[in-house]
Amino acid sequence: MTKTFFLSAAALLASSFTAQAFAEEVNVYSNRQEFLIKPILDTFTQETGIDVNLVFIKDGMGERLEREGRLSPADLVLTVDVSRLMDVVDKDLTQAVQSEVLEANIPAQYRDADGKWFALTTRARAIYSSVERVGKRDDITYEELADPKYKGKICTRSGKHPYNVALTASMIAEHGSEYTKNWLQGLKDNLARKPQGGDRDQVKAIKDGVCDYALGNSYYYGVMLTNDDQRPWAESAYINFPNQGDRGTHVNISAVAMTKHAKNKDAALKLMEFLAGDEAQHLYASANHEYPVKPGVEPSELVNSWGEFKADTLPLTEVAKHAKEAIKLVDEVKYDL
Amino acid sequence: MKRYGWTVSSWGIALALTLPVLALIVESLLPAEDIFRHLWASVLPAYIGNTFWLVLLVMGLSLLFGLPAAWLMAMCELPGRRLLQWALILPLAMPSYIVAFVYTDLLDYSGPVQLALRDWFGWQSATDYYFPPIRTLGGAALVMGLVLYPYVYLLGRTAFLEQSTSLVQSSRLLGCSPWQSFRRVSLPLARPAIAVGMSLVAMETLAEFGTVNFFAVNTLTTAVYDTWLGYGSLQAAAKISAIMLLVVMVLLSLERMSRKRQQVFQKSMGHEQETGYRLTGVRKWAALGFCWSLVALGFLLPFVILCYHAVRYFDRAWNARFFEYSLNSLLLSAVVAVLALAMALLLGMTHRLKGKRHTVLPLRLASMGYALPGTVLAIGVLVPLTMMDFAINDLALWLGLPEPGLLLTGTMTAIAFGYLVRFGAMAIGAVESSLNKVSPSLDMVTQTMGYGPAAMIWRVHLPLIRKGMLAGALLVFIECMKELPAALLLRPFNFQTLATYVYQFVSDEQLELGALPAIVIVLVGLIPLIFLNRSLEQHH
Numbered sequence: 001m002t003k004t005f006f007l008s009a010a011a012l013l014a015s016s017f018t019a020q021a022f023a024e025e026v027n028v029y030s031n032r033q034e035f036l037i038k039p040i041l042d043t044f045t046q047e048t049g050i051d052v053n054l055v056f057i058k059d060g061m062g063e064r065l066e067r068e069g070r071l072s073p074a075d076l077v078l079t080v081d082v083s084r085l086m087d088v089v090d091k092d093l094t095q096a097v098q099s100e101v102l103e104a105n106i107p108a109q110y111r112d113a114d115g116k117w118f119a120l121t122t123r124a125r126a127i128y129s130s131v132e133r134v135g136k137r138d139d140i141t142y143e144e145l146a147d148p149k150y151k152g153k154i155c156t157r158s159g160k161h162p163y164n165v166a167l168t169a170s171m172i173a174e175h176g177s178e179y180t181k182n183w184l185q186g187l188k189d190n191l192a193r194k195p196q197g198g199d200r201d202q203v204k205a206i207k208d209g210v211c212d213y214a215l216g217n218s219y220y221y222g223v224m225l226t227n228d229d230q231r232p233w234a235e236s237a238y239i240n241f242p243n244q245g246d247r248g249t250h251v252n253i254s255a256v257a258m259t260k261h262a263k264n265k266d267a268a269l270k271l272m273e274f275l276a277g278d279e280a281q282h283l284y285a286s287a288n289h290e291y292p293v294k295p296g297v298e299p300s301e302l303v304n305s306w307g308e309f310k311a312d313t314l315p316l317t318e319v320a321k322h323a324k325e326a327i328k329l330v331d332e333v334k335y336d337l
Numbered sequence: 338m339k340r341y342g343w344t345v346s347s348w349g350i351a352l353a354l355t356l357p358v359l360a361l362i363v364e365s366l367l368p369a370e371d372i373f374r375h376l377w378a379s380v381l382p383a384y385i386g387n388t389f390w391l392v393l394l395v396m397g398l399s400l401l402f403g404l405p406a407a408w409l410m411a412m413c414e415l416p417g418r419r420l421l422q423w424a425l426i427l428p429l430a431m432p433s434y435i436v437a438f439v440y441t442d443l444l445d446y447s448g449p450v451q452l453a454l455r456d457w458f459g460w461q462s463a464t465d466y467y468f469p470p471i472r473t474l475g476g477a478a479l480v481m482g483l484v485l486y487p488y489v490y491l492l493g494r495t496a497f498l499e500q501s502t503s504l505v506q507s508s509r510l511l512g513c514s515p516w517q518s519f520r521r522v523s524l525p526l527a528r529p530a531i532a533v534g535m536s537l538v539a540m541e542t543l544a545e546f547g548t549v550n551f552f553a554v555n556t557l558t559t560a561v562y563d564t565w566l567g568y569g570s571l572q573a574a575a576k577i578s579a580i581m582l583l584v585v586m587v588l589l590s591l592e593r594m595s596r597k598r599q600q601v602f603q604k605s606m607g608h609e610q611e612t613g614y615r616l617t618g619v620r621k622w623a624a625l626g627f628c629w630s631l632v633a634l635g636f637l638l639p640f641v642i643l644c645y646h647a648v649r650y651f652d653r654a655w656n657a658r659f660f661e662y663s664l665n666s667l668l669l670s671a672v673v674a675v676l677a678l679a680m681a682l683l684l685g686m687t688h689r690l691k692g693k694r695h696t697v698l699p700l701r702l703a704s705m706g707y708a709l710p711g712t713v714l715a716i717g718v719l720v721p722l723t724m725m726d727f728a729i730n731d732l733a734l735w736l737g738l739p740e741p742g743l744l745l746t747g748t749m750t751a752i753a754f755g756y757l758v759r760f761g762a763m764a765i766g767a768v769e770s771s772l773n774k775v776s777p778s779l780d781m782v783t784q785t786m787g788y789g790p791a792a793m794i795w796r797v798h799l800p801l802i803r804k805g806m807l808a809g810a811l812l813v814f815i816e817c818m819k820e821l822p823a824a825l826l827l828r829p830f831n832f833q834t835l836a837t838y839v840y841q842f843v844s845d846e847q848l849e850l851g852a853l854p855a856i857v858i859v860l861v862g863l864i865p866l867i868f869l870n871r872s873l874e875q876h877h
Contacts, residue, residue: 027830033841034833053830056841059566060826063716067723071730071743073830087569158553160567196472196553208447209462229849327567331379336555 025051026267029061030078032254037078040283044274050267062087070261075268078120080254081162083169086320089116094257099269105276105294109315110253119253119316120275121290124218124309125167126249128237130206134213136238139245142171145213146186154190155202155211159335160327163199163217163252168329169322170250173314177325185333195336200224200233207236217252222289222302241309248310250319254290343790347687350680351699354758357717358582358705364720365575372564372573381560388543388556391478395542396535398482402631403489404531408519409624410490411497412505414613416621421628422494423866428635429487429812430862432819432836433480434547435855438848439639440480441551444471477552483635485541488812489534492770495808496530497523499774515614529773533766536589537707540762543581544710546822547840557581558710571716578713585708589701640859646852654853658838663857666835669749670817673756674764678810680757681764685772686798689780690790704765706758711822718755718827722746752827759823760816764809771805772798811865818858 030037034056041052057064061079065072065088077094079085088094089112096115103111110119127145129137145154156164171180192211202214203224214237224234241249256275262268274280281292286300298304330336409415410422428436444450451468460466470476500523508518524531546558557577565574616624647654684700706714722745730740745751775798783793799806821836828837835854842851 035841055828055830056825056833056837058825059562060712060716062569063565063571064719064826067719068743068746069723069727071723071726071740071747073743073747160563165567194472194553204447210446324568327563328375331376331563334380334383336553337380337383 024049024264024267025053026075026264026271027053027055027073028076028078028271029055029057029065029074029259031056031058031061031084032078032080036288037284039287040275040280041271043279043283044271048270048274050270052271062091062093065093065259066091072259072261073263074259075262075264076271077257077259078254079257082166082253082255082316083162083320083323085117085253085255085257086317086323088257093260095260095262097258097269097272099273101273102276105273105281107293107295109313110293112317117255117257118272118276119255119293120281121254121285121288121292122251122311123253123290124241124249124251124311125163126216126218126221127240127242128203128206128214128216128221129240130212131236131238133209134238137240140240141243141246142167142250143175143183143243145190145215146183148186148190150190150213152190152192153212154187155192155205155214156187156195157198157202157215158195159184159188159330164215165323165326165330166252166319167215167250168326169319170312170314172322172325172329173318174247177329180326181329181333184329184335188333188335200230203237204230204233207233218291218303218306219289221306222300225302226289239306241307243312244310247314248312251291251311253293253316343683343687344691347684347699350684351702354680354703354706354761356721357714357755357758358709360720361575361578361582361709361713361717364571365579367572372568372570373576376560376564376573380555384555384557384560387474387554388558391474391481391549391554391556392539392542394475394478395481395485396539398478399486399489399538400531400535402482402486403534404493406486406628406631407490407493407497407527408523409628411494412519412523412614413624414615415624415628417625421625421632424632424636425490425628426487426866427632427863428484429491429815430819430859430866431484431636431639432821432839432855432858433484433545434551434821434843435643435839435848436484436635436639437477437480437548437551438843439642440476441471442848443642444468444476472551472553474552474554477549477554480552481542481545481548483631485538486631486635488537488541489531491808491812492530492534492537492767493527495804496527496770499771499804500526530770533770537763537766539588540585540708543585543708546710546712561710561713565712565716574713578709582705582708586701586705640856643852643856643859646849647856650849650852654850658833659854659857662833662835662838662854663861665832666818666858667861669753669756669834670814673753673760673817674810674814676753677757677761677764677813678768678806680761681768681809682794682806684765685768686790686794688769689772689798700765700769704762707760707762709759711759711820711824712826714755714759715823715826718751718758718823719746722751722754746827747829749829749832751829752824752832755823755827756813756817756820759820760813763812763816767805767809767812768802771802775801807868811868814865815862818862 034054038054041054044050045052061077061084065074065077068074077088079088094116097118098115102115102118106118110122111117127137127140127142129135129140144150158164159168168180168184171183175183192205199216199220200223202211202216203220205211206214218239221234221239224230243249256272258265258268258272275284276294278294278297281294281297284290285292285297286303289300289303291299291303406425410418410425415421442448446463454460454466454468458466504522504526505518508522513521544558546562549556549558561574561577564570564577680703684703688697688700709717723743726743726745729744730742733740779797780793783797788796819836821840824834824837825840828834835858839851839855839858842848848855
């Protein structure tokens with residue numbers, strides 16, 4: 001019994017070595033879940049014959065890459081949030097990539113000037129409002145959520161979740177630290193309950209009447225609408241794109257970057273270009289109800305039905321710069337306690 | 338050399354297992370900007386308070402649930418005891434983040450329970466009635482108590498069963514009531530085992546992240562994650578971990594000191610004959626009700642909910658990946674369990690053969706990793722192993738050979754090592770508490786008869802501590818099946834465990850899709866539990 005276990009374990013080990021030694025392949029560290037991108041990567045493998053190996057790393061990707069150094073097997077990293085992306089870029093773990101395809105397909109504000117990272121999709125930090133008690137609010141702003149008139153009417157997830165951190169960081173970039181601290185305090189005072197759960201839980205709370213407004217990413221609206229159990233949550237709320245009267249709605253990105261020590265550079269570049277191409281852009285965006293970055297590629301029909309909006313043009317690197325300051329403010333106002 | 342073999346190898350193992358902790362301590366000594374001061378001024382005091390109360394509450398609840406159950410199952414005759422005594426272990430097979438998910442979902446304002454209440458009584462909003470909020474410290478403690486009490490139950494029951502009946506009989510003959518005999522004879526004898534169980538509970542609670550996160554309770558683990566991932570300071574995170582570790586060490590030493598003078602050995606193993614108390618009437622029903630409620634709340638209810646989801650989403654969940662990951666998890670857990678047991682035996686026997694002072698240290702050192710949160714442990718594992726990887730590659734380069742790549746951190750070695758560091762303490766604790774009950778006079782007799790240490794271990798000790806060994810190895814196996822945060826960071830390419838697979842769904846708020854693999858984690862955990870129980874049974 002034990003012997004069989006050991007033998008099988010040894011076989012498993014051996015196969016993991018050999019698998020890495022032959023055949024053209026790309027190794028990807030991703031903090032986007034496997035089931036969301038696997039179909040796109042499979043399409044890539046079918047078309048090119050290049051295998052894609054994937055590890056889902058939710059947290060600590062930068063730490064791991066840093067420790068592995070030149071021995072790291074990773075060729076590409078896929079991130080789902082700008083501050084996690086910049087963590088990897090700032091630690092000098094990515095390398096510049098020159099590609100006409102990438103430069104032609106991805107607008108300048110969605111990629112690094114030196115080619116150290118490229119955004120693939122965008123999503124908006126929306127404000128959901130109750131259909132029953134509020135109605136559609138096209139004029140809403142992030143700033144006014146701190147107004148005492150919203151006392152007890154707002155739900156959010158933890159202030160330290162990367163999505164909320166990025167929003168707070170964009171507030172710092174726009175208004176400065178002191179204003180943002182007061183804003184966070186005001187927002188906290190208006191919360192209907194202690195921050196908890198995920199973005200979808202907040203919309204569910206609107207349906208249950210716990211609160212009237214909630215912060216949440218745009219793609220969750222699509223996820224809920226296409227899930228039989230969650231459709232009623234989505235239908236109880238409108239999706240509003242804030243700050244249309246001024247700077248526009250805060251957007252975040254999912255992105256790809258080549259690691260500094262990539263060993264399969266050619267294959268990795270092929271995958272990057274594939275991800276920025278028409279087919280993958282459409283697949284990638286519609287699989288998760290996001291907005292493609294390549295001009296001319298339409299979002300899914302469902303996403304289109306939510307209407308067009310103006311996105312904040314503040315460079316995302318600017319947002320990422322204020323991320324640590326944002327977390328500090330969240331702690332200072334004890335947002336989650 | 339031969340004389341030092343035992344000591345040297347146990348020190349070797351202990352130091353290897355301490356590497357991650359040492360790496361963290363070194364890291365924690367590096368300067369950490371002013372993050373620490375900032376944390377002290379803002380949230381850290383509240384986190385410390387939460388952690389303190391949570392650990393205390395969970396320990397209290399585990400004792401409250403586990404100890405009476407252990408005693409009832411070991412000492413009393415109850416209808417359906419054979420079924421009940423292993424059903425009580427079942428919550429152990431259930432990953433706590435799943436139980437947490439199920440209960441928050443069930444008891445939230447929008448959950449079916451409150452929905453039904455509002456329906457029945459016509460309440461309109463939250464202001465119309467009071468319902469204890471589940472996403473609180475109390476809620477978290479209750480759920481964790483329900484999942485963790487089996488540690489106390491399992492070790493406590495084994496201890497009660499291993500107690501010589503003649504002692505209990507003597508106490509009864511000398512005029513003790515059942516309660517007095519429990520308090521004055523059984524309990525003190527079982528105390529080392531219960532203490533081990535309680536410290537397992539405390540360390541699990543301290544290292545827990547997923548569950549407290551579901552309950553929106555911020556603890557020191559939250560602080561570790563925040564400082565590491567949010568503020569990007571491994572140094573500050575390591576500092577907090579080091580403080581947590583220190584607290585655990587102090588608690589454990591205090592506990593050990595408090596029973597230092599207590600040396601108890603038993604001349605016989607197990608019951609010579611069945612002398613269970615026969616419970617009747619109200620007592621019988623109260624005992625049965627108590628035990629079955631534990632089983633129902635800690636296992637049956639979450640399991641039924643998982644089954645419901647698994648059936649509804651069966652078509653989407655039943656696929657090749659699911660089988661592959663099941664096999665991965667099984668193999669990994671089995672290998673680690675065997676290694677942990679071998680290690681525990683070596684350390685435990687060295688301590689026994691070589692006297693006290695200098696051999697107890699390796700034993701304690703090797704158990705330290707258990708108190709580390711999984712993510713922190715993973716970083717601690719990565720630091721020394723990548724250093725070794727680089728050494729190996731540099732050596733290859735120097736010899737003019739092709740670089741072999743990440744031999745340790747790029748393969749299953751890293752994750753297996755991580756698990757050994759984290760769960761070795763369970764095997765060590767189980768083996769140690771069993772060994773402690775074997776009278777030293779037996780060793781002396783064996784030696785007088787001319788046996789060497791190896792023969793003595795093989796022919797005397799191993800048969801006597803078989804149950805403890807099995808219990809230890811199985812605990813390790815089950816924990817490896819469930820473990821999540823370290824697996825997320827340490828697994829190599831194209832390698833998923835069932836836990837990481839389930840977590841992908843849970844973290845995306847789609848437990849439905851992860852229900853089938855979650856059930857497999859539970860069922861696979863059940864098989865060793867059944868074995869464990871049968872071996873305990875066969876003795877009687």
